[in-house]
Amino acid sequence: MKHAVKIAIYALVLAVLLALAVIGAGIGYASLRALPPELPSLATLSPADKVVLGGDVKVDFTAVIPADRSISKLALECGKGSVAVRNIRAVRQRWEWSRSRWAISAVIRPLSAGTVAEGTVTVELSPGRKQKKAEEFKVAIPEFASVIPATEKAGSELQLAGSMDVLRSGKERFLAHIANYKYIYIICLVLAAAAVIILVRLYKRSSRQEPVFSWDAAIAALEVLQTDIDSGNVLPKTGFTRLNDILRNYLEARFALPASRSTTPEFLAQMADRSSPLPEKCREQLADFLTTADMVRFAQEHADKMKLEHFLRKVVLIVRDTIPERSE
Secondary structure, X not given: OHHHHHHHHHHHXXXXXXXXXXXXXXXXXXXXXXXXXXXXXXXXXXXXXXXXXXXXXXXXXXXXXXXXXXXXXXXXXXXXXXXXXXXXXXXXXXXOOOEEEEEEEEEEEEOEOEEEOOEEEEEEEOOOOOOOOOEEEEEEEOOEEEEOOOOOOOOOEOOOOOEEEEEOOHHHHHHHHHXXXXXXXXXXXXXXXXXXXXXHHHHHHHHOOOOOOHHHHHHHHHHHHHHHHHHOOOOHHHHHHHHHHHHHHHHHHHHOOOHHHOOHHHHHHHHHOOOXXXXXXXXXXXXXXXXXXXXXXXXXXXXXXXXXXXXXXXXXXXXXXXXXXXXX
């Protein structure tokens, strides 16, 4: 059991060290490769020309940010003559070891015919290991022209332009952090699962008990009685009682006999029968001991240490002679 516990502790410590090594290597590698954020100066419009008044224009661009940072805030400020029709959003395209790529997009709509003024997308990045404060980056939305559809009259105008801010919640930032470091977390989970499996198997192996045979239990009890006799902790009469109980319990467990529920004459009569499972060479020793034990316990026959040890050796012989062979 102690050996299994030691192995389990070593396995758990090894798994933790491997996880820390992987995390440390990843963070160290990312630190060495720490690059500044990459954001374009201008966003891309789709469609870029011949925008119909009242139609939607998609604004998008790609932001490359270090792996230890996340987007904490996005703000969309539409130029005069346009309005936002969908919240600005950031979707991570792929994750690299030291940085991640995000697709940032929004949808705006021109309000009047003619030129729509330039707008702005503000991207705020959370602090990193080297940057102690949040940083803001401005990405311009190019101006564009809108035309009046054939079904509309000149001078038509929609609602006024405005701005839309998206402040990412703590849950969103946490999910973004998990997404940035997902492979590291996956490796840690795999190592933790392996450690748990090893611990469970070791526990099952250590808790699996070997069967205790009746003869082994009897010999162990006889050895304890011998130790008590040698140390003077048991009186001869008490010793005969214990020896009698040990032998009867053994015969009952070994041969399924009612040894503890029968009187000595009844039990000896069963043992004298031809169908008795007890070997013939043990029957005389059994009769001699049980008769003497009853005399000591009930007829106040004198008993001393020497007599007790004599019958103890006889009982040991009975147990050893009735141990089954390996094939049995």
